[in-house]
Amino acid sequence: MATDFYDTLGIARDATADDIQRAYRRLARRYHPDVNSDPGAEDRFKEVSQAYEVLSDPAQRSRYDQFGADFRRVAVDADRPRGTSATQGFQGIDIEDLLSGLFRGRGPIPGADQEAVLELTVEEAYRGGHRRLTLPGTDRQYDVTVPPGVLDGQRIRLAGEGGRGAGDAPAGDLYLVVRIRPHPRYRLSGRDIHLTLPVTPWEAALGSTVPVTTPGGEVKVRVTAGSSSGRRLRLRGEGMPNPRGTAGDLYAEVRVMVPKHLTRRERELFEELAAVSEFTPRRT
Template sequence: MATTTRDFYESLGVSRDAGQDEIQSAYRKLARTYHPDVNKDPGAEDRFKEISEAYSVLSDPATRRRYDAFGPDFRQVPEDVDPDTWARARAGRGARGRRPGAGAGAGPGGPAGFGEGVDFEDLLEGLFSGRGGGRAGRGWGPIPGADQEAEIELTVEEAYRGGRRSITVGGRRIDVNIPAGVTDGQRIRLAGQGGRGSDGAAAGDLYLIVRIAPHPRYRVEGRDIRVQLPVTPWEAALGASVAVDTPAGEAKVKVPAGSSSGRRLRLRGRGMPNPRGTPGDLFAEVRIMVPAALSDEERRLFEQLAAVSTFDPRRR
């Protein structure tokens, strides 16, 4: 299970009081910069995963509230713990320092990103001391299982259509229903599939973080999909209705007369589905292609066009 220590607000470059629109805008801008399909830097993929996780947490109001209350420990803290109690217990344990003989994971980079001098188990002991005493022979009392995370990689088509998948997590085989229209970085919650609870308490939840694999044709940005549209010189010059591939199948798009390479044609609502709102759009980018080898007749016609045309693309 991945542990994130960097502040999610810093990852997206927004303030802690940023609205949802600002958070979404920041994510889209960063995603366009660091998506592995467009950025071949060795660290781009890790940066993209970082901003995707930050967005998945901060875009969900309930998860964001828990993150604001408990910081990077929010996935380990049981649901019924009061934030003020947690803060006081953490401050008290930090002042006392680490107990002799505490596990090695309590230092920097240890459980929940506590930092040096604080033992996560010791802190939980303080929180639950009113529920049956501490560890040393007094019993913890029922403690819910911890939430866990895992990644699931999907093709663009799988993310578009959704469906059923079987995955293996921690040696367990789990059947997952993938909702149609999931996006990169989105979290799918599997209730009760996380860590086991103690003394009969409920198990935690398993959160699957969606990663959309690079695709030879499609580039996904949020819910929008971009695809190149090869056209002939005469289709670009005269205009035409041509076929374009989409994850849902073939669609028709009208290429206006006088289109140059790079022109973007928008197919509204043909991007990733959105079960809770407006679907994304598909953008087909015109790319003018010429024959690799010309027939005698084609060469004669191109030469004739070159002789009569006054068009100069290099003259402004």
């Protein structure tokens, strides 16, 4: 009873009897086990049927609207007909007739489209390639071609790998929704890649060319002399690839790092620098 019956049928609380019946017919055609072979379809069909059984009966609907999940504890009118069957009792809708009408009157029914999640690392999304995927809770395996530069939320279509069709109708499609896992080094913003670039005080002060590890491999970046922490360096075209257009950019944010433990000579040099330098970063 945790699920609201109105939400189950996808209707408003002031829906008419015709609205309820139309919603039920649409969902029954979609989720009936004879039409949809998805592992969760049968449970979904039962939820839809239960919601329709209650909301299509004015007396039960009234009690449900008043008492919510506790409506079954309220006394039922003794004159109300009882004993209706699962296939005959839904206020004039015969499930067997509904399904036979699908096959006879409307011809073959195409299989339902299905969705599953495909998790990738940033590196896998950057490179693309082939993946062997097994759907959770099933023994169904698929060879998936991941295009390079795929983004979080994009869908990869596997034609004909969805729910089975009825009669001679084709199967539906399986859509793999890409989810890119959080990465300790890279942050994605569209096709742009952001990362932190640690540099030494002397590399920042004097300028230097330093290596940067990207999802596509190592590249070199020029740190301009006098760079402070927070400065962003842009590497055009080094972000996520785009098979249909311009690749994203890579942004490396400078972070000046100092040794945690100094050798005797390092300390001497820093002390000498402190003695001769007139630089004061807190000067206004």
